[in-house]
Amino acid sequence: MRTTTNTIKPTPVQKQKNLNEQTETEKLSCTKMALLIGLPLLFFFISLFLGRHFIDPLTVLKILGQKLLSLPLETTWTDTMETVVLRIRMPRAIMAGAVGAGLSISGAAFQGMFHNPLVSPFVLGVSSGAGFGAALAIVMEGSMLMIQLLAFLFGIIAVTITYCTSRIYKTTPILMLVLSGIVVSALFQSLLSLLKYTADTEDKLPAIVFWLMGSMGSVSLENLLPAVASIAAGCLGLLLIRWRFNVLSMGDQEARSMGMNTELLKGIIIVCTTIISSVVVAFCGIIGWVGLVIPHLCRMLVGPDHRVLMPTTLCVGAAYLIFVDNIARIISPAEVPLGILTALVGAPFFMIMLRKTRGGWG
Amino acid sequence: MTAKVSVSSACFSYGEKEVWRDINLNVEKGETICLLGPNGCGKTTLLNCIHGDLALKSGDIYIDGRNIKTMAVTEIARSVGYVFQEHRAPFPYSSLEVVRMGRAPHLGLFQAPSRDDTELARSIMEEMGIGYLAAKRYTNISGGERQLVLIARTLCQQPEMILFDEPTSHLDFKNQALVLRTISRLTRKGLTIIMTSHFPNHAWLLSSRVAMMDNNGFVALGPAEEVMTEENLSETYGVRVKVYEAKDDHKTVNFCTPEFVPTSKGEGVDDD
Numbered sequence: 001m002r003t004t005t006n007t008i009k010p011t012p013v014q015k016q017k018n019l020n021e022q023t024e025t026e027k028l029s030c031t032k033m034a035l036l037i038g039l040p041l042l043f044f045f046i047s048l049f050l051g052r053h054f055i056d057p058l059t060v061l062k063i064l065g066q067k068l069l070s071l072p073l074e075t076t077w078t079d080t081m082e083t084v085v086l087r088i089r090m091p092r093a094i095m096a097g098a099v100g101a102g103l104s105i106s107g108a109a110f111q112g113m114f115h116n117p118l119v120s121p122f123v124l125g126v127s128s129g130a131g132f133g134a135a136l137a138i139v140m141e142g143s144m145l146m147i148q149l150l151a152f153l154f155g156i157i158a159v160t161i162t163y164c165t166s167r168i169y170k171t172t173p174i175l176m177l178v179l180s181g182i183v184v185s186a187l188f189q190s191l192l193s194l195l196k197y198t199a200d201t202e203d204k205l206p207a208i209v210f211w212l213m214g215s216m217g218s219v220s221l222e223n224l225l226p227a228v229a230s231i232a233a234g235c236l237g238l239l240l241i242r243w244r245f246n247v248l249s250m251g252d253q254e255a256r257s258m259g260m261n262t263e264l265l266k267g268i269i270i271v272c273t274t275i276i277s278s279v280v281v282a283f284c285g286i287i288g289w290v291g292l293v294i295p296h297l298c299r300m301l302v303g304p305d306h307r308v309l310m311p312t313t314l315c316v317g318a319a320y321l322i323f324v325d326n327i328a329r330i331i332s333p334a335e336v337p338l339g340i341l342t343a344l345v346g347a348p349f350f351m352i353m354l355r356k357t358r359g360g361w362g
Numbered sequence: 363m364t365a366k367v368s369v370s371s372a373c374f375s376y377g378e379k380e381v382w383r384d385i386n387l388n389v390e391k392g393e394t395i396c397l398l399g400p401n402g403c404g405k406t407t408l409l410n411c412i413h414g415d416l417a418l419k420s421g422d423i424y425i426d427g428r429n430i431k432t433m434a435v436t437e438i439a440r441s442v443g444y445v446f447q448e449h450r451a452p453f454p455y456s457s458l459e460v461v462r463m464g465r466a467p468h469l470g471l472f473q474a475p476s477r478d479d480t481e482l483a484r485s486i487m488e489e490m491g492i493g494y495l496a497a498k499r500y501t502n503i504s505g506g507e508r509q510l511v512l513i514a515r516t517l518c519q520q521p522e523m524i525l526f527d528e529p530t531s532h533l534d535f536k537n538q539a540l541v542l543r544t545i546s547r548l549t550r551k552g553l554t555i556i557m558t559s560h561f562p563n564h565a566w567l568l569s570s571r572v573a574m575m576d577n578n579g580f581v582a583l584g585p586a587e588e589v590m591t592e593e594n595l596s597e598t599y600g601v602r603v604k605v606y607e608a609k610d611d612h613k614t615v616n617f618c619t620p621e622f623v624p625t626s627k628g629e630g631v632d633d634d
Contacts, residue, residue, distance in 0.1 A: 115452040243474035247463045249453055254446060256415065258519065259439025259467025304453035307474055 028308060032301075036312060040097055040319040047093040047326045048085055052333070055081050087221050094228060095219040096325040097318035099280050100290055102231040104317025105310055106273040107291030108298070109238050112245035112306055113269050114174055117299075121277045121291035124181040124270065128188035129158025130281035135195045135208045144218055147211070148282040155278030158184050163270060172266060174252065214285035214339030216325050227283050234276035237268065238310060245306035287321075287339050289346035294320055296353060364427040366391045366523055366554045367412060372421035374407055381407050382579040385421070391522070394545070394555040396565040396586070399575030400599050405558035406447070408575075409525045412556065414438050425523075439467035443516035447527040449508060451500050457511045458496040461487055464518025479518075486517050490544060506537025513544055524548065526557035530564065542567055562595060562603075566616045574598045590618070 028036070049060045055077075063085050065071040106121035114123070122128075133154025137147040162184045166176035199205045219227075244265055248255050252262050280287065298312040321338075324345055328336045365388040373383040381404040389395050397405045410416040412423055414430045423430045425441065443464075451460070461483040465475045475483075487493045492510050495503060500511060509529060516524055529545065530538040538561075546568055549555055559565065565572045565586040572589050574581045581598050582589040595603035595618055602621040607614060 112453075117452060240472045243469075244466070244471070246455065246459060247466050250451060250460075250463065253415065255466075256435055257413065257439060257444040257446070258463060258515075259436035261435055265471075299453070304455055305459055 028302060028312075036315040040101075040315055040322060043319050043322040043326070044093050044097060047096075047322055047329075048089050050326055051084070051089060051329055053081070053084055055085060060085055091221045091224045092216050092219050092325065092329075093322055095224060095283065096216055096322045098228045098231045099216075099284055099287065100294070100317040100319070100321025101314040102235055102276040102280055102317075103287065103291040104294035104298075104313040104320075105235050105238050106276050108295035108306070108310055108313045109245065109269050109273055110291075111295055112249045113266060114178065115249045115251060117296065118292075119178075120288070121273055122185075122286075122288070123178060124162045124274070125158040125184035125188060126155045126274055126277045127281050127286045128185040128192065130155035130278055131212050131286060132158075132188045132192045132195070134211055134282070134285070135192050135199075138207050138211065139195055139199050139204055148218075148223075151282035152278045154188070155281055156274060158188055159270065159274045159278075171252075171263060210337065211285050212339070213337030214287040214342075215335065215337055216284055216328075217335065219283060223283070227279055230279045231276050234272040234279075235314060237272035239314075241265065241268065242306045242310040245310070249306075285337075285339060287342050289342045289350075290317060290321060293346045293350050293353075296350070300353070364424070365389060366393070366426065367556070368424045368427075369408075369412065370422050370424075372408075372411065372423060373419045374404065374411060374416065375419045380419075382575065382577075385579050387573060387580075387583065389523075389554055389556060391554055392549065392552045394549045394568055394570035395557070396568065396570045396572050397556065397558040397575060398562055398565065398572060398598060399558075399581075400577070401560075403575045403577050405575060406527050409444070409527055409556065409558060413442060413444050413525055436467050439519055439521075441522050443519050443521035443524040445509075445512050445516050445524060445526045445529055447529075447531060449512060454499040454501040456496065457492075457498050457500050457503065457507075458483060458487070460500045460511055461496075461514045461518050464515040467519055483514070483518050486514050487511075490514055490517075504537075506533050506540060509533065509537070509541055510544065513541070517548075521553070523554040523556070526555065528558050528560060530559065530561060538564075562590060563617045565590060576600075587616070590616070592618075 045057075045060070048064075049055045049057050059077050059081065062073050063077060063082055066073040066075070067082070067086060103121055107119075110119045110121055110123060111117050130151040133150035133152070134147050136154070137150040140146075142150065162177065162180045163172065165180035165183070166172045168176065196205060196208055199208060244260065247258055247260055248262065248265060255262050255265075277291075294317045295309070295313050298309055298316050301316070302308045302312050321342070324341050325338060327345075328338050328341050367387070367389040369385055369387040372385040374381045385408065387395070397408065399405050407416060411418055412425075412430070414423075414433060414435070417431070425433070425438075430438070458480070462475045462480060465479040465483070469475065469479075484493070484496060487496055490510060490513070492507065492514060495507055495511060500508065503511070513524075513529075526545065529541050533541060542564060545555060545557070549568070549570075555570075557570075568586075570586060571584065572586045573583045574589060574594055576598050582594045590605065592603055592605050595605065599620065603618050604621055605616065605618045607616055609615075
C-alpha cells in the first residue's frame with residue numbers, strides 16, 4: 001500500500017507541467033482575450049455601416065469622430081446618413097449587444113445554479129409572464145411604454161410566483177424551482193392564449209404574435225439608457241459573485257457544507273437574472289436560444305470555471321446577437337423577427353455541438 | 363474541558379416517522395467515532411444533524427460548547443468539514459479547482475481564491491499524494507481518486523472536525539485502504555472524525571470508538587474492542603455475525619462476517 005502511493009508522487013517536471021496547465025485555465029491567453037473583446041466591437045462597427053442604406057466605413061468613422069468625440073472633421077455626409085448611423089443603427093446595435101450579453105450570462109448563471117447545462121434564462125417563467133403582460137397591453141391599446149412596463153412587471157410577477165411556490169421550510173430546492181417554473185409558465189401561456197383567442201384578428205392578434213417573435217425594432221436613443229443600465233446592473237451583480245457559481249454548481253448541500261448561504265445566493269442570482277431577462281423581453285420580445293447555446297459554446301472555448309466563463313459569455317453573447325440582428329435587418333426588406341433567427345442559427349449549431357461532444361458537456 | 367461535539371438527549375423525526383430517540387454522544391477532540399448500523403437507521407441523518415443541516419425534534423447538539431442552532435453556515439464550515447457519500451459534478455472542473463472550493467468559508471461573497479489559497483490547495487493535494495490529479499478533470503478520474511479529492515477539498519476548509527458519510531462505499535480494496543489510511547493520518551494530526559460505515563471491520567482498522575445503532579437509537583457505544591461483540595453486531599444488523607481474531611507475528615487482527623441466517627429480530631427484513 002505504502003509503495004503504491006509513493007510511486008504516484010509527481011516528479012518536479014510533472015508538477016511544473018500541472019502548474020502551467022492550471023494557470024492556463026485561470027487566465028486566458030492574450031490572443032483569446034483580445035479576440036473576445038474585439039469580436040463584439042468589430043460586429044458593432046460593421047452593423048453601423050451595413051443596412052438598406054450602405055454607408056461606407058470611413059464615413060461612419062468620421063460621423064462617430066465628429067459627433068461622439070467632437071473631432072474637428074469636415075461634414076461630408078447628409079443629415080439622413082447621420083440620423084441612420086447615430087439614431088437608428090447605433091442604439092440598435094448597442095441594445096443587441098446588451099441583450100445578447102445579458103441573456104448569455106443569465107443562461108450561464110442559471111446553468112451553474114441549477115447544476116444542469118440544459119436550462120435557459122427563461123426557466124422560471126419570466127418570458128411567459130412578460131409575454132402575457134405585453135399582450136395585455138396590446139389588447140388594451142396601450143402605448144409602447146405601456147407594453148414595455150406591463151411586460152417587465154408581469155415578468156417579475158411570474159418569477160415571484162415561481163419563487164414563492166418553490167419555497168418550502170425556508171429553502172428553495174432546485175427541483176421545486178424547476179417544477180414551479182414549468183407550472184407558472186404553463187399558467188401564463190394559457191392566459192396568453194386566452195388573450196390571443198379574444199384579440200381582434202385584424203390588428204391586435206398580429207401585433208401580439210409579432211411582438212412575441214422578438215425584435216430590436218422598438219429600440220431608440222431615448223429608451224436605450226434605462227434598458228442598457230438595468231441589464232448592465234444585473235450583469236455586474238452576476239459577475240461579482242462569479243466564483244461562487246463553481247461552488248454552488250456542486251449542489252446545495254455541498255455548497256452549504258462549504259459555508260455558503262445558498263438561499264441568499266440563489267436569491268441574488270434570481271433577482272439579477274430576472275432584472276436582465278424581464279428588461280430584455282419587455283424591450284425586444286422573446287429571444288430564445290441565446291441563453292442556452294452561448295454558455296455552452298463558451299464552456300467549449302474556455303472551460304467550465306465560472307470565473308472565466310461568465311465574462312466570456314458576456315463578450316460572445318453580445319457578438320452573437322449583434323451578428324444575428326444584422327442578418328435580421330439585411331436579409332429581407334421586411335425585417336425577419338429576431339427570435340426566429342436566433343433559433344434558426346442556434347438550433348443547427350446546437351445539433352452539431354451535441355453530435356460533436358456526444359452529450360458529454362464540454 | 364468541553365467536548366468537541368456533544369449530543370444530548372437528541373431525538374429526530376421526519377414528520378411523524380421517528381428516526382431515533384434519546385441519543386447521547388460526547389466526542390473528545392482528536393477522537394475517531396465510527397457509526398455502524400443497518401440501512402435506514404439514521405446514521406446519515408445523525409451526521410446531518412451534527413452538521414446543522416437538519417434540526418432535531420428535541421435535544422441539543424453542541425460544537426465546542428456552542429449550540430449548533432446558534433451557528434451560521436459559514437461558522438460551521440470553518441470548524442466542521444463534511445465529506446458526502448454520493449457525488450456527481452455537472453461541469454468538468456479541474457481537480458485543483460474542486461479542492462480550492464474548500465476555501466469558500468474563508469472568503470467574502472465577492473472574493474475569489476487568491477494565489478495563497480491555490481498554493482494551500484496544491485500543498486494539501488501534494489501531501490495527500492494526489493498532486494498528480496491537480497490538472498485532471500474531476501469528472502474523468504476514478505471513484506477512489508474523487509473521494510480523495512473531496513477529502514482534500516474538505517481539508518482546504520481547515521476544519522477541526524470532519525464528518526465522513528460512508529467514505530469507502532463503492533470503492534475497491536486499494537482505494538478503501540487509501541481512504542482509511544488518509545483518515546487515520548488525519549486522526550494522528552489531531553482532527554476529530556465522525557464517520558458512518560457499512561463495514562464494521564473498518565472500525566477495528568481505525569481503532570476508533572464505535573456507536574452502534576439500530577432503528578431506535580444507540581445499541582452500544584464504546585471502544586471497538588469492547589463493543590464490537592458478536593452479540594451487539596448481531597443485534598444491530600439483525601443477522602448473526604461471527605467475530606474472528608487472527609494473529610500473526612506482529613499484530614492481532616479482528617474481523618467479522620455475517621452468517622446467512624437472520625436472527626429472530628431481523629426475520630423478514632434481513633435484506634434491503
